[in-house]
Amino acid sequence: MSPEKMSDEDVHVAIFPSAGMGHLVPNLRLAALLVNRHCQVTLITAQPTVSLAESKLLSRFHSAFPQVTFLPFHLLPLDASAANSEDPFFLRFEAIRRSSHLLPSLLASVSPPLSAFVCDVALISPVLSVTESLRLPLFILFTSSATMFSFFSSIPRFIPSISGLDFVEIPGVSTIPRSSIPPPLLLPNNVFANILLEDSPKLPKSCGILVNSFEALELNALQALNSGKVVKELPPVFPVGPFVPCEFEKNEREEQMNSSPLKWLNDQSPGSIVYVSFGSRLSMSREQVREIGNGLLKTEFKFLWVVKDKKVDKEEEDDLEEVVGMELIKSLQSKGLVVKQWVDQSDILSHNSVGGFVSHCGWNSVVEAAWHGVPILGWPQIGDQKINAEVVEKSGWGMWKKTWGWSGQNLVKGEEIGDAIDEMMKNEALKVKAGEMKEAARKAVAGGGGGSSEIAVQKLIDAWKKTNH
Ligand code: UDP
Numbered sequence: 465m466s467p468e469k470m471s472d473e474d475v476h477v478a479i480f481p482s483a484g485m486g487h488l489v490p491n492l493r494l495a496a497l498l499v500n501r502h503c504q505v506t507l508i509t510a511q512p513t514v515s516l517a518e519s520k521l522l523s524r525f526h527s528a529f530p531q532v533t534f535l536p537f538h539l540l541p542l543d544a545s546a547a548n549s550e551d552p553f554f555l556r557f558e559a560i561r562r563s564s565h566l567l568p569s570l571l572a573s574v575s576p577p578l579s580a581f582v583c584d585v586a587l588i589s590p591v592l593s594v595t596e597s598l599r600l601p602l603f604i605l606f607t608s609s610a611t612m613f614s615f616f617s618s619i620p621r622f623i624p625s626i627s628g629l630d631f632v633e634i635p636g637v638s639t640i641p642r643s644s645i646p647p648p649l650l651l652p653n654n655v656f657a658n659i660l661l662e663d664s665p666k667l668p669k670s671c672g673i674l675v676n677s678f679e680a681l682e683l684n685a686l687q688a689l690n691s692g693k694v695v696k697e698l699p700p701v702f703p704v705g706p707f708v709p710c711e712f713e714k715n716e717r718e719e720q721m722n723s724s725p726l727k728w729l730n731d732q733s734p735g736s737i738v739y740v741s742f743g744s745r746l747s748m749s750r751e752q753v754r755e756i757g758n759g760l761l762k763t764e765f766k767f768l769w770v771v772k773d774k775k776v777d778k779e780e781e782d783d784l785e786e787v788v789g790m791e792l793i794k795s796l797q798s799k800g801l802v803v804k805q806w807v808d809q810s811d812i813l814s815h816n817s818v819g820g821f822v823s824h825c826g827w828n829s830v831v832e833a834a835w836h837g838v839p840i841l842g843w844p845q846i847g848d849q850k851i852n853a854e855v856v857e858k859s860g861w862g863m864w865k866k867t868w869g870w871s872g873q874n875l876v877k878g879e880e881i882g883d884a885i886d887e888m889m890k891n892e893a894l895k896v897k898a899g900e901m902k903e904a905a906r907k908a909v910a911g912g913g914g915g916s917s918e919i920a921v922q923k924l925i926d927a928w929k930k931t932n933h
Contacts, residue, residue: 470929475579476504477928478571480591482584483514483556485521485744489828490607490676491584492525493707499529501925506533506574510560514552515776517744517806521713528712535570539563549655552776553745557586558655564590568598579928582674588663592670601671601931608827610677610685610701611637611855612848614694619664626650636688644850647870668697672924676705676831679916680904681859702920706831706905709810725768726811728801732766735819738885739812741770742824746845748773750787751875757792758878760800763885767800770807813838820889825852825864834861837902839894841884845871861897863888
């Protein structure tokens with residue numbers, strides 16, 4: 465059938481996420497977006513998942529979208545000592561990569577034939593060798609900022625001289641100081657760094673890159689990437705964001721529980737609450753957790769604090785008193801709400817009582833805050849987060865403290881944390897800019913063909929019609 469005669473329903477895309485909520489969430493939002501555009505979607509899910517949060521989200525997605533074909537991908541056991549890391553998520557990236565030769569037999573049953581294969585950024589090289597042998601066009605979902613993508617795609621250029629570099633210059637995008645380079649890249653033989661080093665040179669072999677971003681948020685980076693300023697041979701970068709939080713993500717059973725943060729937020733006045741959360745997979749030292757508690761006692765503002773002290777949530781957990789300390793928790797509870805559970809972050813950010821967000825600047829959190837127009841006090845902890853925090857500060861709707869360092873580098877004292885929260889919450893200019901960002905985010909996805917994300921998604925679907933087998 466000629467592409468002109470094909471409709472969106474004829475497009476069939478396989479989506480292959482990697483491990484962790486920071487990867488699963490954007491992959492599922494992309495899948496939902498394509499289903500809502502009437503494309504056919506096959507979702508390849510690595511089994512087992514690392515965290516309970518991932519398996520719960522997958523089953524809610526399954527119930528919400530029965531028309532999506534689920535292909536469970538059973539992983540081979542990984543010799544962890546050979547992978548040289550203790551991070552359960554990096555180890556799972558590696559396990560998926562090392563099992564990827566099993567993909568062709570899994571894909572043999574897929575029908576109708578695939579128009580394209582979209583893989584997570586953490587899986588590029590191994591999936592590329594499969595898609596090349598099956599002659600399938602490979603697209604990559606980059607799960608961080610377009611600015612981070614410009615850094616990632618420049619790796620072959622700067623990595624040979626990295627030991628002597630004070631900064632990395634990305635033409636047309638930004639100058640990234642050594643202190644903001646993701647720390648694993650400065651370590652010898654780190655499993656995550658090895659993935660980036662192996663995959664970055666392969667980018668030109670893919671057919672396109674999808675980023676959860678939009679022009680008003682990262683215009684320079686998007687323009688530089690698509691004009692060949694960053695790396696000449698790159699395929700087109702499609703700004704398909706902001707990905708919109710979806711109904712299937714809501715956990716209704718937990719919402720009905722009395723401890724629901726939403727119920728508490730309902731009783732607070734507009735813009736009065738600072739929301740404090742560091743994403744799905746960050747563990748801080750008990751000492752640092754307690755300093756955050758001290759900071760929240762010091763700030764003039766009331767707060768909703770989601771405490772996390774383990775990378776992966778287990779069924780049997782230390783309780784809040786044990787993590788935060790009995791006395792401190794009592795004082796905190798008279799001034800705000802402290803929880804140690806999975807919360808529905810999008811609902812919290814959408815609540816009108818929330819006036820600011822202390823965030824690690826994981827990219828999904830940043831885009832969700834932009835979507836809801838909530839100013840950010842960035843406290844980047846690992847990986848790409850300083851680069852993302854700088855995107856927020858540069859676009860004027862947030863700030864971050866460069867002296868606080870990476871996770872575990874310094875003990876940031878409560879006094880400083882409290883002062884920084886007050887500074888962010890009282891800054892009217894940040895509020896105005898965050899409101900403008902919210903408006904721009906909504907325009908980007910507006911129907912009727914005018915929004916930048918709408919245009920990018922339609923371009924992708926049209927490209928997939930042409931590749932149909
Ligand atoms: N999230 C959530 N509830 C929590 C913790 C995290 O809904 O209690 C969601 C958050 O909204 C985001 C994702 O999990 O969509 C985390 O991704 P992000 O890139 O912000 O950070 P990561 O967890 O990967 O560090």
